[in-house]
Amino acid sequence: MNRSITFRTDEELIKAIKGPDEMRNQALYFAYFKLGWRESAINLVAKYGGDIHDGDEISNDALVAVDRNIRNDKFNQESSLLTYYLAIVKKIWWKRTRRDPKFKSLEFELDQESSTSLEDDFFNKEKLSFLEKVIEQLSESCRELLKYTQLGYTNEEIKVEKKFKNANMAKKAVYRCREKLKSLLQSNSTWYDF
Amino acid sequence: MHEELDELIDQYIRGKLSPEDKASFEQRMKSDPTIHEKIALAKLELDAMELIIEKDLRQQINNWKKPKRNIKKYVIGLSSLALIIIVILWYFYIPLTQSSEKKIDIPKTQDSIIRKELTPVATNNAPDTTSSNLADDNTKLEPDKKVPSVDKEENEYLAMANKFYMLPSAISNLRSIDGEDDSLNQVLQSFQRKEYRKTIEILTKSHNQIPANNQANELLAHAYFKTGQFTKASAIFNQIVTDSPVPEEEAEWYLLLSLLPQYPQDSTRIIALTNTIAQDQYHSYQKPAQQIAEYLKSH
Numbered sequence: 001m002n003r004s005i006t007f008r009t010d011e012e013l014i015k016a017i018k019g020p021d022e023m024r025n026q027a028l029y030f031a032y033f034k035l036g037w038r039e040s041a042i043n044l045v046a047k048y049g050g051d052i053h054d055g056d057e058i059s060n061d062a063l064v065a066v067d068r069n070i071r072n073d074k075f076n077q078e079s080s081l082l083t084y085y086l087a088i089v090k091k092i093w094w095k096r097t098r099r100d101p102k103f104k105s106l107e108f109e110l111d112q113e114s115s116t117s118l119e120d121d122f123f124n125k126e127k128l129s130f131l132e133k134v135i136e137q138l139s140e141s142c143r144e145l146l147k148y149t150q151l152g153y154t155n156e157e158i159k160v161e162k163k164f165k166n167a168n169m170a171k172k173a174v175y176r177c178r179e180k181l182k183s184l185l186q187s188n189s190t191w192y193d194f
Numbered sequence: 195m196h197e198e199l200d201e202l203i204d205q206y207i208r209g210k211l212s213p214e215d216k217a218s219f220e221q222r223m224k225s226d227p228t229i230h231e232k233i234a235l236a237k238l239e240l241d242a243m244e245l246i247i248e249k250d251l252r253q254q255i256n257n258w259k260k261p262k263r264n265i266k267k268y269v270i271g272l273s274s275l276a277l278i279i280i281v282i283l284w285y286f287y288i289p290l291t292q293s294s295e296k297k298i299d300i301p302k303t304q305d306s307i308i309r310k311e312l313t314p315v316a317t318n319n320a321p322d323t324t325s326s327n328l329a330d331d332n333t334k335l336e337p338d339k340k341v342p343s344v345d346k347e348e349n350e351y352l353a354m355a356n357k358f359y360m361l362p363s364a365i366s367n368l369r370s371i372d373g374e375d376d377s378l379n380q381v382l383q384s385f386q387r388k389e390y391r392k393t394i395e396i397l398t399k400s401h402n403q404i405p406a407n408n409q410a411n412e413l414l415a416h417a418y419f420k421t422g423q424f425t426k427a428s429a430i431f432n433q434i435v436t437d438s439p440v441p442e443e444e445a446e447w448y449l450l451l452s453l454l455p456q457y458p459q460d461s462t463r464i465i466a467l468t469n470t471i472a473q474d475q476y477h478s479y480q481k482p483a484q485q486i487a488e489y490l491k492s493h
Contacts, residue, residue, distance in 0.1 A: 028251070029258055060255050064248050074210075123241065131238075133243045143246050150227070150243035178239065185238050194238055 001025055006034075010081045017070045021151055032063055037082060041089045048093060049103040058096075061121075062088040069119055071151070084118075091118050104114070127194045134184045142177035149174055203229070203236045223248070311456075353453035354489060355424070358482050361416065362444060381413055390417040412445075419452055427455055428452035446471060449478040450486070465490060 005014045005026045014028035017094075032038050041062060050058070060120040067087050069075045074085060081154030097103040123131065135143060148158050155167040155174070185191050205211045206219055223229045226405060314468045386394045397414045415430035431449035435442045468490060471483035 025254055028254075032255070033258065046336070060252060063255065064251055067251060068244060068248065068400075123245070127241070127244070131242050135242055135246055146243045147246050147250055150247055181239055181242055182235060185235060185242065191238060192234055194241075 001029065003029060005030065007031075007066070013081060014070055014075070014077075017067060020153070022156070028063060028067055030177070031081065031085075032059075035082065035144075036084050039065070040082065040086060044086055044089055045093055048097070050093065050097075054093075058089055058092050061092050062086075065092075065121070065133065083122070088118050130188060130194060134181070134188075135140075137184050138177070138181060142180060145174050145177045146181065149178070179194055199229075199232070200236070203233055204243065207233060207237050207240060218417075287421070350493075351457040352455040355451045357417065357449050358486065359448075361425065364371040378410060381410065385413050386415060388420075390420040394421065415452070419448070424452045424455045428456070443478045446477075447483070450483065451477075456485070 001022065003026070007016060007027055013031055016023045018024075019027075038056075040058045041059035042052060044053035045058050046052070062085055065080070066075070066085050075081075079087070097119050123126065137144070143180045145158065145162065148161060153161065155171040158164065158170040158174065159167045162173075164173065202211075202215075202219055206216065211219060223233075318328070381393055381396050384396060393413060396415045397410060397417070411430050411434060415427045416423070417436075418427035429447055431445045433451055434445040435449055438445070446467070450464065450467050453460055453467065457464050465487075468483055469488045471477050471479055472487045474480055477483070
C-alpha cells in the first residue's frame, strides 16, 4: 500500500473509500493517521475519562463505522468527515460509559436522523457470534471474493484482481461462494431470527 | 427468473431501487410470501459480507499500527555493507585494474646484483612438474577479475597452470641484500613470507620508491599469479619477454602459465607460445611445455 498518497478534500476521501479496495485502504489510512483522526479520537476519549487503550479501541470502531456508512451512502455530508467521525466516537463512548458513574457524563443527544446517520454497529452480540462462525467456515478465497462483491467490484474487476481467465469465470466463482454462504447461514435453524 | 429475483432483492435491501420499482416489488412481496424469507436471507448474507470487510479493515488497522519497517534504512544499510565489501575487494584484488590495462612500465635499467642471482635459475632447472606448488601456499587463490574462470573447462586449464607452476628457486632463496634499497628488501620479505597481497600492495602503492629493475616486476608478476590475477601476471611477464634484449626463458615460461587459465579466450596465442617452447630443444622448459602441448592437443 502506498502510504504517501495525499487526499486534499473530504470529497476525494469519500470517492476513494467508495472505490477499489487498495484506494479505500489508502484513504482510510490517510484520514486515520495523516489527518489525525486517531489522535483526535484518543484525545476526545481521554477528555471523558478514558485511557489511551479505550481511545485506541474506540478510534478503531469509529473508523470501521465511518467506512461502512460512507460505502453504504449513510453519510449525508452535512458536516466534515472529521466532525462526523468524532460524532461516532462520541456515540460509541457514550454507549459504553453511560451507565458507569466513574466516567464523566457525556451529553449525547440523539435525534432520529442523526441516529441513523451515526450508525456505529450493525450486529448484536448473538448475531455477531453467529455470523463470525459462518464466515470462519468459508475458504479464504471465498471470503476475498465476497469482500470484493460487497465493495462493489464488477465481475470484470474481480477477474483482474483475482486473475480469472474471464469475467464469466469470476461471476461463477462469486455465485458459488454466495451459495455456500447462504447454505451456511441456513444451516442454523434459527437463522431467520437474526 | 431466479437470478432476476435475486438481483431485485439485492437492490431492494441496499435501497437502490427507484420509488416505482420499489413499490412494484413490494406489491410482488404481498402476493408471494416466500419472498420475505428470501429477503431475510439476503439481508443476513449482506451482513456477513459486511462483517468480512470489517474484519479485514480491523486487520489492516492493526498492520498500520505495527512499527513500520524502515525499508529505506534496510536498503541503505545493505547498500553500505555491499559498498564496504566492494571497497575491500577492490583494495585487495584490483588495485591495478586500470594500470594493467595500460602498458606495464617495465624498468629497463641494468639488472641489479639481485637480478644476477636470479638469471641462472631457469637454466637446466626446469620445475618438477609433479610437485604441487600450491600445497604450501598460505594464500588462497583468488579469481582474477579479468578471467571468467567459472566453468569446468577453464578450471581445468587453471589446474594445469597451478600444476606446472613452481616458484623460481632464485626468488624463493633470495635474501635481503645489504646496501640494497630497504623498500625492495621489504618486498622480498613479504613475498617470501608468502604475503602476496601485501607484496602487491607495497609494489603498486610505492612503485616510485622501489628501484626500477626487473626484480620488482617479476616479484609483482609472481604475486599476481599467486593471487590468481593471471591477466596482470601475464601482462608483466609479456613485457619482460618483449623488452629483454636476450631470450627470457623463465619469463616466457611463466607467461605461458599465466596465460593458461585464459585458454578459452586466448587459445591461439597460448598454443603458439606452447609450441615455441616445446620445439626449442635448448629451452629450459621444453619438457613441461611438451606436456602442456600434448594436453592441449588432446583437448
